[in-house]
Structures are given as C-alpha cells and as structure tokens.
Amino acid sequence: MLIVVLSGFALALLAPLLTGPLGHRAGWTFALVPGGISVWLLSRLGDVASGQVLSQAVPWVPRIGVEAAFRLDGLSLTFALMISLIGTAVMVYAGGYLRGDRQAPRFFLLLSSFMAAMLGVVLADDLITLFVFWELTSLTSYFLIGYTHEAETSREGALQGLLITASGGLAMLAGFLVLGVQAGTFRISEILADPAALTASPAYLPALALLALGAFTKSAQFPFHVWLPNAMAAPTPVSAYLHSATMVKAGVYLLARVAPGMGGTPAWFWLLAVAGTATMVAAAVLALLQRDAKRLLAYSTLIALGALVTLLGVGGEFGAKAALTFMVAHALYKAPLFMVAGNVDLQAGTRDITRLSGLGRRMPISWAIALAAAVSAAGLPPLLGFVGKELAYEALLDVRWALLGMILASAALLTIAWLVAWKPFAGRELQAPRNGGEAPLSMWIGPALLAAGGLAFGLAPDLLAQALIVPGASAVTGARQAFDLALWHGFNLPLALSAATLATGVALTVAWRPLHESMRRRYGGLRFGPAGLYQASLAGLTRFAAWQTRLLQPHDLRRHVTTILAFAVALIGVTVLARGELRFDPPPVAGTIYEYMVLLLIAAAALTTVRAHARMSAITSLGVVGFGIALLFTLFAAPDLAITQFLVETLIVILVALVLMRLPATLLREPGRSSLRYVVGPVAIVGGALLSVLMLAVLSRPLDRTITDFYDAASYPQANGRNIVNVILVDFRALDTLGEITVLAVAATGAFALLRRTGGPRREPEHESGAPRGSDSPSGEPEPSTTDAPTSHESSSRGEART
Amino acid sequence: MNSLILRTATRLLLTVLLLFSLFLLLRGHDLPGGGFIGGLVAAAALALYAIAYDSDAAARLLRISPRRLLGVGLASSALAGLLAGAFGYDFLTGMWWTVEIAGTRLKLSTPLLFDIGVYLVVIGVILTMLFALEEH
Numbered sequence: 001m002l003i004v005v006l007s008g009f010a011l012a013l014l015a016p017l018l019t020g021p022l023g024h025r026a027g028w029t030f031a032l033v034p035g036g037i038s039v040w041l042l043s044r045l046g047d048v049a050s051g052q053v054l055s056q057a058v059p060w061v062p063r064i065g066v067e068a069a070f071r072l073d074g075l076s077l078t079f080a081l082m083i084s085l086i087g088t089a090v091m092v093y094a095g096g097y098l099r100g101d102r103q104a105p106r107f108f109l110l111l112s113s114f115m116a117a118m119l120g121v122v123l124a125d126d127l128i129t130l131f132v133f134w135e136l137t138s139l140t141s142y143f144l145i146g147y148t149h150e151a152e153t154s155r156e157g158a159l160q161g162l163l164i165t166a167s168g169g170l171a172m173l174a175g176f177l178v179l180g181v182q183a184g185t186f187r188i189s190e191i192l193a194d195p196a197a198l199t200a201s202p203a204y205l206p207a208l209a210l211l212a213l214g215a216f217t218k219s220a221q222f223p224f225h226v227w228l229p230n231a232m233a234a235p236t237p238v239s240a241y242l243h244s245a246t247m248v249k250a251g252v253y254l255l256a257r258v259a260p261g262m263g264g265t266p267a268w269f270w271l272l273a274v275a276g277t278a279t280m281v282a283a284a285v286l287a288l289l290q291r292d293a294k295r296l297l298a299y300s301t302l303i304a305l306g307a308l309v310t311l312l313g314v315g316g317e318f319g320a321k322a323a324l325t326f327m328v329a330h331a332l333y334k335a336p337l338f339m340v341a342g343n344v345d346l347q348a349g350t351r352d353i354t355r356l357s358g359l360g361r362r363m364p365i366s367w368a369i370a371l372a373a374a375v376s377a378a379g380l381p382p383l384l385g386f387v388g389k390e391l392a393y394e395a396l397l398d399v400r401w402a403l404l405g406m407i408l409a410s411a412a413l414l415t416i417a418w419l420v421a422w423k424p425f426a427g428r429e430l431q432a433p434r435n436g437g438e439a440p441l442s443m444w445i446g447p448a449l450l451a452a453g454g455l456a457f458g459l460a461p462d463l464l465a466q467a468l469i470v471p472g473a474s475a476v477t478g479a480r481q482a483f484d485l486a487l488w489h490g491f492n493l494p495l496a497l498s499a500a501t502l503a504t505g506v507a508l509t510v511a512w513r514p515l516h517e518s519m520r521r522r523y524g525g526l527r528f529g530p531a532g533l534y535q536a537s538l539a540g541l542t543r544f545a546a547w548q549t550r551l552l553q554p555h556d557l558r559r560h561v562t563t564i565l566a567f568a569v570a571l572i573g574v575t576v577l578a579r580g581e582l583r584f585d586p587p588p589v590a591g592t593i594y595e596y597m598v599l600l601l602i603a604a605a606a607l608t609t610v611r612a613h614a615r616m617s618a619i620t621s622l623g624v625v626g627f628g629i630a631l632l633f634t635l636f637a638a639p640d641l642a643i644t645q646f647l648v649e650t651l652i653v654i655l656v657a658l659v660l661m662r663l664p665a666t667l668l669r670e671p672g673r674s675s676l677r678y679v680v681g682p683v684a685i686v687g688g689a690l691l692s693v694l695m696l697a698v699l700s701r702p703l704d705r706t707i708t709d710f711y712d713a714a715s716y717p718q719a720n721g722r723n724i725v726n727v728i729l730v731d732f733r734a735l736d737t738l739g740e741i742t743v744l745a746v747a748a749t750g751a752f753a754l755l756r757r758t759g760g761p762r763r764e765p766e767h768e769s770g771a772p773r774g775s776d777s778p779s780g781e782p783e784p785s786t787t788d789a790p791t792s793h794e795s796s797s798r799g800e801a802r803t
Numbered sequence: 804m805n806s807l808i809l810r811t812a813t814r815l816l817l818t819v820l821l822l823f824s825l826f827l828l829l830r831g832h833d834l835p836g837g838g839f840i841g842g843l844v845a846a847a848a849l850a851l852y853a854i855a856y857d858s859d860a861a862a863r864l865l866r867i868s869p870r871r872l873l874g875v876g877l878a879s880s881a882l883a884g885l886l887a888g889a890f891g892y893d894f895l896t897g898m899w900w901t902v903e904i905a906g907t908r909l910k911l912s913t914p915l916l917f918d919i920g921v922y923l924v925v926i927g928v929i930l931t932m933l934f935a936l937e938e939h
Contacts, residue, residue, distance in 0.1 A: 639835040643827075647843035651929055654850050658936040720899055720912065721832035729837060730914040730921070734895045737917075738880055741924040745873040748928040752870065755935040 001056050001070035001123050004037050004080075005133075008116025015112050016105035027095015027442055030108055034087035034115060041081050048077050048471050051480065055125060055189075066186055071125035074471025078324060079122035079246075079253050081468070082331045086245045087115045089446025093339050094237040096442035097346070107147060107235070114140035118246050122253055127176040127186040130254075134172070134218070137247050138165040144242060145234040157230035160534065164217050164227045172214025172254075178207040192261030195478065199265050208262055211254065212271055219251025219305045222279040223530035228302060232294040236342030239294055244301045244334040249327065252308045256323065260478025263315050272313025277405040279306030284412035288512075288519050293341040293351040293420050297334065300377065300416045303409045304330045310402050311395055317481055318395035320473040321465075325485065326388035328464065332454040333376040333385055336447030337420055340370040343439040344424055353419050358429030362437055365444050367425040372451040374421030376458065378414040378505065379498065382487055383458035386498070391485075393494035407501050414505030415512060461485040562680050569687045572694070582693065583700045595635055602628035615660050623653040640725045806855070813855040820848035828922050832910075838918035842925025849926070850933055858937035861930075869934060872927030880920030883913040 011033045019026045044054065057069035072080070094111065098104045117140060120133030139162070146158030176186075182203040183191040191198070198204060215221075220228040231243045242248070255272065262268060283302035290296045304326070311323035343366045345351045348359060360367040376385030389410055396403040438444070457464040465485035473481045489495065508515075553560050576582065591599075605624035612618035626649030633642035711724045711732070721727040729737050824845035831837030853861035862868075887896035899912045 640837070640840065643835065643840050644843065647840065647847055650847055651843065651850065654854070655929075655932060655936065658933065662936070719897055719914070720910065721914070723831060723833050723835060723837065725835075726831045726837035726918070727914075729839065730832070730918045731897045734884065734914070734917055737921060738884065738895070741880060741921055742877060744928045745877055745924055748873060748931040749870065752931050752935045755932075 001054065001072060002058060002068065004040065005070070005116055005120045005123065007033055007037065008112055008119060012109050012112035012116060015108035019105040019108055024095065024099055026104070026108065027092045027098075030095070030112065031088045031091035033112070034084045034091060037119070038081065038084040038088060041077060041084060044072060044077065045467050048072065048074055049467060051471070051474075057125070060126075060129070065180075066128045067126050068129050069126040069187060070123045070129075071189060072123060073475045074468065074473070075253070075256055075324075075475035076122050078328065078468045078472045079249070080119055082249075082328065083115060083118050083122065083246050086241060086331060086335050086450065089335065089339075089450055090237045090241040092442050093240070093342075093446045094235075096440050097235065097237055097342060103147070107144075110140050110143050110147075111237070111241070114144065114242060114247070118250070121250050125188050127180055127188060127191075130188070131169070131173050131176055134214075134250060135166065135169050137242075137250060138162060138169055138218075141165070141231070141242050141247055144238040145231045147235055147238065148233070151233065153230070154233040157227070157233040161227040161231050163538075164224055164534075168214045168217025168224065171210045171217075175207045175210025175214065178203050178210065182207070188257065192258060192478070195261045195264070198261050204262070204265075205267060208267060208271070211258060211262075212275075215251035215254045216275055216309075217251070218254075219248050219309065220279075220302055221251070221275045221306065221309055222282045223533075225279060225283065225302050226531040226534055229290075229295050229298040232292070232298050236294070236338055236345065239298070240335045240338035240342070244297065244338055245331045248301065248305060249308070249331075252305065252312065252323075252327065255309065255312045256320075256476045259312060259315060259320075259476050263312070269313050269315070273310050273399065273402050274313075276306045276308070276310030276313055277402045279303075280310065280409035281306075281405045284409045287412055287416055288516055289523060291352055291354050291516065293344065293353055293356075293424070294338070296353070296416050296420055297338055297341060300413055301330075301334060303413055304334070307392060307406060307409060310406070311392060312476075314395055314399060314402070315477070316395075317473060317477060317483070318391070320476040321469055321481070321483060321485075322388065322391035322395040324469045324472045324476070325384070325391050325461070325464075328457070328468065329376060329384040329388040329454060332450050332457070333373040333383075336369050336373040336451040336454075337377065337417075339443065339447040340366045340373070341420060343443055347437065347439065348424075353423050356424035357427045358425070360425030361429070363425070363439065365438055365448070367421075369444060369447045369451050370421035370425065372455055373447070374417035376451075376454040377417040377421075379410055379501065380414075381458070382455070384454045384461065384464070385458070387458060387461045387485060387487060389501075390489060390494045390498060393497045397493065403497075407497060407504065410501045411504035411508050414502070415508045418509045419512065458487060461487055558680065562683055565687055566683050569683060569690055573686070573690055576690070576694065582697045584696055585700050587699065592635075595632070598628050598631045598635070601631075615663070616657065619653060619656045619660065623649050626652075640723070809855045813851055817848050817852055820851070821845055824848065824922075828918060829915075831918060832912075832914065838921030839925055842922040843929075845922070846926045846929035846933075849930060853933060853937060858934045862934055865930065869927045869930035872923045873931065876920045876923030876925075876927055878920070879923065880917050883917035883920060886913050886916070 011030060015026075015030055018029065022029050047054070054072040055070065057067045060066050060068045091108075091111070094107065098107055101107070114137060117133045117136035121130055121137060124130035124133060142158050142162040145161055146154050148154045149158075179191055180186045182201055183198075185191060217224045228243060228248065232239055234243065259268075280303050283299045283306060287296060287299035287303075290299060308323050308327055308330075311319045311326065313319075341351060343363065344356065344359060347363060348356060350356065372383070376383035379385045379389035392406055393403065396406055462485050465483070469485065470481055470483065473483075552563055602625050605621045605628060608621040609618050609625065612621060626645060630642045630645035630649065633639075633645055711728060714732075715724045715727045716722055719727045719731040721731065824841040826841075827836035827844060828838055828841030829836075831841065849861050849865060852864060884895040887898055888894060890898065892898070895913075895917075897912060897914045899910060902909045902911055
C-alpha cells in the first residue's frame with residue numbers, strides 16, 4: 001500500500017518532464033498509473049469482501065510513536081477505488097482538456113500529487129499520517145484552484161479554500177492529538193477498538209468537536225460551504241475530481257472512519273444530522289440563484305455532502321449502507337456531469353445555462369452521457385442514484401425533519417440535473433457554437449464509462465453491494481453486515497416519497513425561470529451570511545495589521561528603532577528590578593595600556609557619532625566604535641569574534657553608505673525634528689546604562705563553565721574539529737545555522753525585491769521632497785520606507801553574527 | 804570610484820582576499836575561520852572591487868547571479884544534512900571520510916559541505932543587497 005501511495009508521488013515527479021515529449025498522449029500515458037492502482041485494488045476485492053483486512057506499517061517517527069501505517073478494509077477500498085478509477089478518467093480527460101496549455105506540466109504534477117495524497121488519506125491507519133496527507137490535499141487543491149493564477153477570482157477562490165480547509169485541518173490535528181494522547185497510540189484501528197471506553201472518556205466531546213470541524217470544513221458543510229462554489233474557478237478536470245468526487249469527501253471519509261468508535265452517541269447524531277441537513281437545505285435554496293453550470297453542480301455537490309453527513313449521523317446499518325451507496329452513485333454521476341459541462345464550456349464558450357440551447361444535435365455523445373448521469377442525479381430508476389436515494393429515505397424514516405430536508409434537497413437535485421443536462425442540449429439552437437462539433441475521444445470516454453457504471457450498478461445493485469457496500473458498511477458500523485440491494489423494493493414508503501420528490505422536482509423545474517429571476521433580483525446582490533463574514537474577517541485582519549504596523553513600525557526608521565529599543569529596555573529593566581538580584585563586586589581589572597587606549601578610541605568615536613551633523617559621518621564613526629570593539633576581541637584572544645566583527649563593521653559601513661547615497665543629504669539635526677530627539681536621547685542613555693549595569697552584574701557572578709567545558713571536551717572526539725566556534729556552528733548547532741542562513745537568504749531576497757521595486761532610486765526622494773538634492777528641506781525629509789529594509793536586515797544579520 | 808591607485812591595488816588584493824577566504828573556509832574546523840568568516844572576506848573582496856570599478860564589473864567577475872548563490876548555498880547545506888539520512892543517521896549528523904591524494908590527507912565531511920553552503924549564502928546575501936543598492 002505504501003507503494004500504491006508512492007507511485008502517485010513518483011508520477012508527480014515524472015509527469016512534468018514527460019508532458020512535453022508525450023504531447024497529446026500525455027493524459028493517456030499518465031492514466032496508466034491510477035489505472036494500475038485500480039487493477040491492484042480490484043484484485044483485493046475478494047479478500048476484503050471475505051472480511052480480511054490488509055495492513056502495513058513502516059516506522060516513521062518512532063520516538064513519538066508515529067508510523068506510516070496503512071490499512072485496507074471495506075471503507076478504505078471503496079474510497080480508494082473511487083479515487084483511482086475516477087483519477088484514471090480525469091487523467092485521460094485532462095489530456096484532452098489541456099491540449100496546447102503551456103502550464104500543463106505543472107497541472108499534471110499537482111493532479112498526481114493530489115491523487116497520491118488522497119489515496120494516503122483513505123489508506124492511512126495512523127492519525128498523524130492521515131493528517132499529513134490531509135493537509136497535502138488542501139495544499140494541492142489550493143494550487144489547482146489557483147491554476148489560472150492570472151485571474152483574480154482564481155486566486156481568491158484558492159485562498160478561501162485553503163484558509164477554510166487548513167484552519168479546519170488544524171482543529172482536526174488538535175482533535176487527533178487529544179485522541180492520541182488519551183489512547184496512548186496514534187493507530188486509528190487501536191483507538192477505535194474500544195468504543196465504550198472512548199465515548200465515555202472526558203476527551204470524547206472535545207475530540208469529536210475538533211474532528212467535526214476538520215471534516216465539516218473539508219466537506220464544505222454549512223456554514224463552511226462558501227469555499228466550494230468559489231473553487232469552481234479551477235479547470236474542469238479539477239472540479240470533477242477534487243471538488244465533487246474525492247477531496248470534498250475526505251471529511252465524510254473521516255467521519256465514516258471514526259464512526260465505529262465515536263458514533264452512535266446523541267452528540268454525534270445531533271452534530272452531524274443538524275449540520276448535514278442545514279447544508280442540504282441551504283444548498284438547495286442557494287442553488288436557485290445560480291445560472292453557471294459548474295456553480296450549479298457545486299451546489300448539487302453540497303447537497304450530496306450534506307446528505308452523506310446526515311446519513312452518517314443517523315448511523316446504524318441503514319445509515320451506513322445508504323451513505324455508501326449514495327456516495328458511490330454521486331461519484332459516478334457527478335464526475336461525468338462536470339466533464340460534460342467542461343465540454344460544453346469548451347465548445348460553446350460559455351457555461352451560462354440561460355444562454356445555452358440546442359447543443360444536442362452537435363454534441364450527441366456528450367448529451368447522451370449527460371442524460372445518463374443526470375437521470376442518476378435526479379434519483380430516477382433504473383440508475384444507481386435511485387437506489388441510493390431510496391436507501392437514504394429508508395434510513396431517515398425516523399428522523400422526520402432530516403427526511404423533509406432530504407426530500408427538498410432531492411427535488412433540487414432533479415432541477416439541477418435538468419438545468420445542466422437537458423436545457424443546454426435540447427431545443428432550438430440559440431447561436432452557433434464557438435468550435436462546434438463533438439468533443440474528442442479523450443474527453444468523452446471517461447465520463448461515458450463512469451455514467452455507464454451508474455447504469456450497470458443501477459440495474460444490478462447487488463453486484464456493487466456485495467463487493468463494496470457490505471464490507472464498507474461493516475467497517476463503518478464496526479460489526480459484520482450482510483444484506484442485499486435491489487433496484488425494486490416493492491411498493492413501500494420510500495417509493496411513495498420518491499414519487500413526491502419527483503412531483504416537487506418537476507414543479508420546481510417548471511417554475512425555475514421566474515423563481516430564479518425573482519430570487520436573483522431580490523437576493524443576488526446581498527452580501528451577508530457566511531460569505532460576508534469571511535470577507536469581513538479577512539478585511540478586518542488586514543486592517544488590524546495595518547493599524548498595528550502604523551503604530552509600532554512607522555515609516556520613519558528612527559521611530560521604528562526607538563520603539564524596539566524602548567520595549568527592550570522596558571522589558572529588561574522591569575525584569576531586573578523585579579528580580580532584584582543585582583550584585584556589584586566585579587573582579588578587579590588590571591588593564592594594559594593598549595586596552596585603555598582602545599577604550600579611549602571607542603569613547604571618542606561614540607561621542608563623535610552622537611555629535612555628528614551628517615549621516616555619513618555618523619555611520620563612519622559608528623564603524624570606528626565597532627573596530628574598537630574588534631580590537632578588544634583581538635586583545636582578549638578571540639580571533640573568530642574579532643575577524644567577524646571587523647568584516648561585519650566594514651560591510652555595514654559600505655552598505656549603509658550606499659543606502660545613504662539614495663537618501664537626500666539632509667542633516668540629522670533639524671529644527672523640526674527636535675521632539676524626536678527628546679525621546680531618542682533618553683531611550684539611548686537608559687539603554688546604555690542598563691546594559692552596563694547588567695554587564696557589571698554578570699561579571700560579579702562566578703563564571704559557569706559547564707557549557708564551555710562540554711564543548712571543549714566534546715569538540716574533537718565527537719565532531720573532529722578543534723575550533724569550537726566553528727564546530728558549534730556547523731555541527732552541534734547546525735540546525736540553528738541552517739535556520740539562520742535561510743532567514744538571511746529570505747531577507748536578502750526581500751531586500752532585493754524592495755530595492756528593485758523602487759525603480760529609479762535617486763529619483764524617488766527628489767520626487768517626494770520636491771527639493772533639489774543637498775538642500776535642507778524644512779518639512780522634514782521623507783524617508784521612503786523601502787530603503788529602510790536593507791539596514792534593518794543587515795542589523796539582524798549582524799546580531800546573528802554575534803550570537 | 805575612478806582612482807587608478809585603488810583599482811591597481813584592488814586587482815592584486817582581490818586574488819589574495821579570495822584565496823584567503825577559501826583558506827579561512829577550509830581550515831575553519833580546526834583553526835580560526837569557517838564558512839561565515841570566509842564568506843564575509845570574499846564578499847568584502849568583491850565589495851572592494853565593486854567600489855573600485857562598479858557593481859556591473861563585479862557582477863561580471865562573479866559570473867553567476869548572487870541570488871543564485873543563495874539557492875546553491877542553501878541547497879548544499881540542506882544536502883549536507885540530508886546525506887546523513889541516506890546512511891541511516893539523523894538529519895545533520897556529521898559524516899567524515901579521509902581521502903589520501905598525492906600524499907596529503909584530506910578530511911572530507913558533511914560539516915564541510917554545510918560550511919561551504921554557509922559560505923555561499925553569506926556571499927550571496929551581501930552581494931545581492933550590494934548590487935541591488937548600487938544598481939542605477
């Protein structure tokens with residue numbers, strides 16, 4: 001199973017290289033990998049159906065008990081087969097859809113990574129492994145929604161999806177940790193082994209709530225549903241694969257996975273059933289506002305996801321088998337519907353269903369596929385969708401309010417099916433299609449086979465039931481199940497409800513246009529509800545960041561530095577005063593004449609710095625202070641420190657001098673700026689005094705040589721080096737160094753970007769001050785914030801050099 | 804800066820300084836020196852060249868973009884850490900090989916590779932900023 005997951009990542013590495021050479025055969029070739037995975041999974045059908053469970057575990061982080069553990073039971077197999085089979089169809093389809101797209105290599109890389117990660121999610125038997133793959137699917141989804149990154153809607157949709165699913169993912173991680181710590185293991189199968197103990201433990205409710213947050217955000221449950229319709233900015237293969245058939249079902253999978261251990265309680269029922277029903281009803285109503293084929297399909301996906309969560313909440317044998325059948329049916333009809341919508345989009349140049357009509361004559365195959373899928377979506381016999389819907393009604397018979405929501409939602413599904421699969425194809429041709437004609441083989445073979453699957457399993461549902469639904473339901477309920485499925489159940493209550501649904505759906509369909517128009521008029525422009533809340537909180541975050549930046553890091557570099565220094569002085573000062581452990585009996589110092597001379601030099605240079613009128617002389621004399629300190633290091637036999645200090649001081653003077661050349665040559669002391677001096681002066685004096693006091697206090701204590709002695713002793717035997725400073729940098733604390741050079745590289749890249757953005761460097765200050773260079777502008781000199789960057793970054797690198 | 808004396812001296816100094824920076828880098832594990840200091844010396848040498856001539860001339864002398872140095876440096880430091888993993892040790896475990904070439908014993912190690920990465924990053928950081936500031 002590890003190999004199954006890894007093969008997807010291997011494909012992700014190879015795909016970008018092969019996309020170019022393979023040309024239009026790329027999609028067909030890449031489809032071999034998910035195809036092969038499907039064959040392997042199919043070959044396990046018999047074993048799993050007979051109750052066997054395959055498992056495999058590779059140690060990953062043994063110290064904290066994390067394993068790359070995988071497990072294949074009925075539930076995993078159902079999901080894995082869905083992922084690999086639809087993945088095969090989507091790969092082939094994407095090869096046709098993206099023909100001639102220059103970014104296709106990137107697309108196949110992301111799509112393959114997603115497939116591998118998604119397989120990882122459903123096969124994982126370790127909470128941490130599951131979490132890592134889960135986040136990978138969020139991440140690949142982000143990149144795939146933002147595939148056409150030139151469009152703002154793509155970027156916003158991608159970010160929204162990522163923010164919502166990833167924050168839910170973090171909550172889920174917290175839930176996983178609660179579960180793992182409580183159970184003492186991260187193995188999912190072991191945690192769920194004792195349901196009674198698990199549901200009775202105090203950790204149960206918090207863990208359930210956190211897990212549900214993860215599942216609800218991923219599976220777009222109300223009120224987190226807002227991201228899914230906006231994810232339709234992604235290319236159609238992505239919508240068909242990630243945002244209808246697989247990724248959005250990860251939340252459903254998680255709930256189904258933990259159901260045998262955590263399900264069956266009142267909390268479980270109310271949480272899931274209410275969220276699921278709310279999602280169904282909200283999506284059914286909101287769908288009326290839509291006229292874009294893909295967005296309509298997205299709302300129908302929301303309905304299906306709500307139904308699945310509701311069914312899992314109800315649970316038991318009926319809930320489990322209804323959920324699984326409904327889900328397989330949904331995957332088999334929704335992916336083809338999306339792909340056909342993509343074909344229509346490509347051929348006709350629009351997805352607005354009010355502007356589409358009469359395409360059927362030119363695209364007969366696509367129409368046939370759409371019809372077959374839509375009949376299943378509408379829950380009409382003899383397709384699998386009908387079986388799934390009947391089972392759902394049966395499971396919900398005792399929960400009236402959820403049943404009512406389900407009927408309404410099913411009626412909406414019927415209307416959406418009609419809008420997407422009948423309206424664009426039937427009737428009179430409104431306008432000549434852009435490209436005309438049928439889609440190529442690669443773009444209808446996949447959906448055709450999936451839709452045919454919906455028909456075949458509709459006619460012979462027991463075939464599917466014995467292979468997947470029974471083993472799957474056994475895994476969800478935690479008890480071995482045995483049942484048959486049939487298309488025809490006889491005249492019973494669910495059938496009557498189906499008839500009622502059909503009537504409602506037809507009525508809704510007939511009344512669609514006036515209903516749609518009036519709802520759009522009335523509510524189309526409104527920006528409230530969860531979507532508005534998302535926008536408002538995002539805008540609020542930005543406003544808060546801007547406010548605190550203005551307050552703490554104003555554009556004036558001196559104010560900025562003053563704030564930092566003042567805070568540091570205040571924090572250290574308060575600590576020192578509160579602890580009150582200062583002692584002053586430093587060891588007597590017998591300095592040599594050289595040392596006193598260097599000290600004199602430093603003092604003189606410091607005085608010059610403070611009294612300097614021009615920036616250039618200030619920075620140069622500050623360099624002399626640094627050189628004096630370096631000389632002291634030399635005198636006290638610290639060659640590494642001395643060399644570093646010399647070099648850093650030199651380079652700082654050079655870099656700051658270059659920065660200063662970009663600024664107008666104004667003076668440091670201007671009449672208008674005196675107020676700042678009365679702040680800066682005291683802060684500097686108090687800071688200097690505080691540091692002196694601290695140094696003296698430190699010297700008054702006996703030197704603790706434990707660390708020095710350790711490095712002294714261990715440096716050569718353990719790290720083969722005699723220069724302790726260097727050995728610490730590159731061996732003992734190499735991870736710190738790696739972090740520091742990464743920070744340095746990022747800082748340099750950022751400084752580079754900022755400096756490049758200012759464009760003509762010498763022009764800007766003049767432009768802002770409106771005065772010729774060299775003149776003393778009375779209004780106070782403008783300091784472009786961008787030029788602050790290098791100095792502050794450089795000072796940070798200087799700080800690191802000294803640590 | 805158009806100074807004949809500085810330019811002539813720079814040409815001589817540049818070679819010496821660059822060799823000295825390599826010397827500092829390679830001996831750093833046992834004696835004062837190391838990738839950080841070596842990188843600073845090399846960057847200072849090129850900064851001197853950039854002052855004596857101009858930053859374009861220094862960029863031409865360097866041949867590759869300093870930003871690329873950042874990437875190469877980070878990559879070699881990370882690789883030094885990952886190499887240990889290939890032999891089954893923890894990330895960043897130091898590994899040593901002694902090689903005899905023409906009678907000289909060479910200590911090759913992943914810490915050395917790591918230090919070379921630090922060396923390149925330091926050069927890259929300073930020159931990236933320097934060139935960006937000097938660019939007009």
